[in-house]
Amino acid sequence: xxxxxxxxxxxxxxxxxxxxxxxxxxxxxxxxxxxxxxxxxxxxxxxxxxxxxxxxxxxxxxxxxxxxxxxxxxxxxxxxxxxxxxxxxxxxxxxxxxxxxxxxxxxxxxxxxxxxxxxxxxxxxxxxxxxxxxxxxxxxxxxxxxxxxxxxxxxxxxxxxxxxxxxxxxxxxxxxxxxxxxxxxxxxxxxxxxxxxxxxxxxxxxxxxxxxxxxxxxxxxxxxxxxxxxxxxxxxxxxxxxxxxxxxxxxxxxxxxxxxxxxxxxxxxxxxxxxxxxxxxxxxxxxxxxxxxxxxxxxxxxxxxxxxxxxxxxxxxxxxxxx
Amino acid sequence: xxxxxxxxxxxxxxxxxxxxxxxxxxxxxxxxxxxxxxxxxxxxxxxxxxxxxxxxxxxxxxxxxxxxxxxxxxxxxxxxxxxxxxxxxxxxxxxxxxxxxxxxxxxxxxxxxxxxxxxxxxxxxxxxxxxxxxxxxxxxxxxxxxxxxxxxxxxxxxxxxxxxxxxxxxxxxxxxxxxxxxxxxxxxxxxxxxxxxxxxxxxxxxxxxxxxxxxxxxxxxxxxxxxxxxxxxxxxxxxxxxxxxxxxxxxxxx
Numbered sequence: 001x002x003x004x005x006x007x008x009x010x011x012x013x014x015x016x017x018x019x020x021x022x023x024x025x026x027x028x029x030x031x032x033x034x035x036x037x038x039x040x041x042x043x044x045x046x047x048x049x050x051x052x053x054x055x056x057x058x059x060x061x062x063x064x065x066x067x068x069x070x071x072x073x074x075x076x077x078x079x080x081x082x083x084x085x086x087x088x089x090x091x092x093x094x095x096x097x098x099x100x101x102x103x104x105x106x107x108x109x110x111x112x113x114x115x116x117x118x119x120x121x122x123x124x125x126x127x128x129x130x131x132x133x134x135x136x137x138x139x140x141x142x143x144x145x146x147x148x149x150x151x152x153x154x155x156x157x158x159x160x161x162x163x164x165x166x167x168x169x170x171x172x173x174x175x176x177x178x179x180x181x182x183x184x185x186x187x188x189x190x191x192x193x194x195x196x197x198x199x200x201x202x203x204x205x206x207x208x209x210x211x212x213x214x215x216x217x218x219x220x221x222x223x224x225x226x227x228x229x230x231x232x233x234x235x236x237x238x239x240x241x242x243x244x245x246x247x248x249x250x251x252x253x254x255x256x257x258x259x260x261x262x263x264x265x266x267x268x269x270x271x272x273x274x275x276x277x278x279x280x281x282x283x284x285x286x287x288x289x290x291x292x293x294x295x296x297x298x299x300x301x302x303x304x305x306x307x308x309x310x311x312x313x314x315x316x317x318x319x320x321x322x323x
Numbered sequence: 324x325x326x327x328x329x330x331x332x333x334x335x336x337x338x339x340x341x342x343x344x345x346x347x348x349x350x351x352x353x354x355x356x357x358x359x360x361x362x363x364x365x366x367x368x369x370x371x372x373x374x375x376x377x378x379x380x381x382x383x384x385x386x387x388x389x390x391x392x393x394x395x396x397x398x399x400x401x402x403x404x405x406x407x408x409x410x411x412x413x414x415x416x417x418x419x420x421x422x423x424x425x426x427x428x429x430x431x432x433x434x435x436x437x438x439x440x441x442x443x444x445x446x447x448x449x450x451x452x453x454x455x456x457x458x459x460x461x462x463x464x465x466x467x468x469x470x471x472x473x474x475x476x477x478x479x480x481x482x483x484x485x486x487x488x489x490x491x492x493x494x495x496x497x498x499x500x501x502x503x504x505x506x507x508x509x510x511x512x513x514x515x516x517x518x519x520x521x522x523x524x525x526x527x528x529x530x531x532x533x534x535x536x537x538x539x540x541x542x543x544x545x546x547x548x549x550x551x552x553x554x555x556x557x558x559x560x561x562x563x564x565x566x567x568x569x570x571x572x573x574x575x576x577x
């Protein structure tokens with residue numbers, strides 16, 4: 001049984017951490033970029049995990065924060081010549097503020113209504129960005145300056161930036177899952193009416209969860225924009241990315257601390273190794289993967305690992321989920 | 324002994340479109356008492372409880388708790404003032420253990436524990452009080468009906484409520500389990516908690532209540548001590564039936 005508090009598991013995590021820390025010094029550029037991409041997806045999935053996995057609110061509009069984070073960094077660096085790190089800090093603030101502002105009205109909706117409303121909000125923000133030509137290049141996008149130094153140094157810098165953000169986001173989620181906030185979110189996900197009757201101010205806690213989600217997602221967006229040196233509305237507000245994040249969550253285990261990381265590793269691994277050879281079937285394979293995960297491992301790999309990887313366990317899970 | 328009113332409802336109504344689920348009900352709950360609410364299915368008992376704790380918004384009327392108006396407050400605000408409830412169809416938090424479920428009661432509500440360790444200790448004590456010891460680490464979805472009812476009671480009790488609203492906590496239980504829950508309710512009441520209880524198990528509600536309110540078609544048709552209620556002709560006709568009345572008479576002669 002895999003548990004976070006298990007001694008062996010902690011040692012394994014430490015070893016993985018050390019390997020990741022020295023990885024850029026022993027691996028080639030391709031592998032560094034691949035792992036950087038995995039870190040990016042893991043952070044985004046963890047951001048989504050806070051609102052969707054822990055709180056049970058399918059925030060299909062989470063790309064709002066990714067896009068706005070990227071645009072905040074882009075606009076500040078291009079238009080005002082701000083250095084990157086203060087721009088990234090500003091992106092984090094923007095992520096929090098926007099999450100609070102749209103969360104207060106939207107998080108009063110439940111279930112499908114919230115999912116659709118958040119998707120609508122993302123589309124609205126995309127349209128606004130499309131039309132803000134003077135400020136952010138409109139649909140043509142915005143080109144950011146390159147990081148000073150050689151491309152290899154740039155690769156390493158983005159690797160460590162996202163690795164640091166990954167550690168911070170996962171550590172934060174670990175502590176949240178074990179304190180009052182985490183208990184409130186789990187109760188809201190399990191039964192919002194009962195949580196409310198228990199004295200939990202559900203709107204407040206949901207907004208806090210989305211603000212944290214907005215924080216990490218916007219920071220990831222900011223780093224990503226500087227990494228790719230280009231940002232455009234069609235890419236950063238793309239709903240397909242959120243669908244991928246949901247697949248990652250489902251795969252690893254929604255509502256678990258480590259699920260997004262395992263999900264991102266597996267998903268991006270599959271994506272890089274297999275999908276790059278089937279570019280035309282990319283979305284089709286994504287759809288099939290969603291169906292297979294929901295059908296066979298609805299609670300994710302962490303839950304499956306806890307129960308044991310056996311055919312009987314898989315069949316039991318399917319039966320339980322259908323009841 | 325004169326008791327202070329702790330909860331008061333004036334002309335409380337709850338409308339669902341044209342349907343008057345609760346229709347101009349006046350009630351007073353006195354500190355330290357057990358107030359039973361009975362009535363046929365659809366009489367408005369659960370709706371009244373839901374209106375009191377804010378789960379359903381009140382349509383008309385006013386609610387006062389310890390003299391202060393609480394009309395229109397949200398359920399979490401009502402809980403934070405000291406009114407906790409259980410649900411007719413239990414609503415545990417799946418994916419969490421029994422101890423974690425009960426700890427949520429301690430972490431929020433009127434006297435929220437700031438420290439997780441203290442909340443867990445308090446939850447463990449309450450679990451013992453409702454006789455669920457040994458089940459602390461079990462996921463709630465693995466508990467049986469009786470255990471889930473106790474868990475729900477424990478979750479409300481960890482909040483140290485002034486008033487506990489119990490909605491059919493004995494439904495679906497065996498006779499032995501009902502007796503255990505009755506003893507527990509009395510024990511909680513003796514410790515100072517005022518209780519408002521909805522129940523269909525007549526033996527239980529007549530046995531534990533100090534006073535009873537009878538609802539029928541959303542209206543209050545009677546109020547008084549159990550002995551008086553069991554002889555009220557309107558209540559017999561609307562809910563208890565002649566058979567119950569005869570049995571009650573036989574018991575009083577025995």
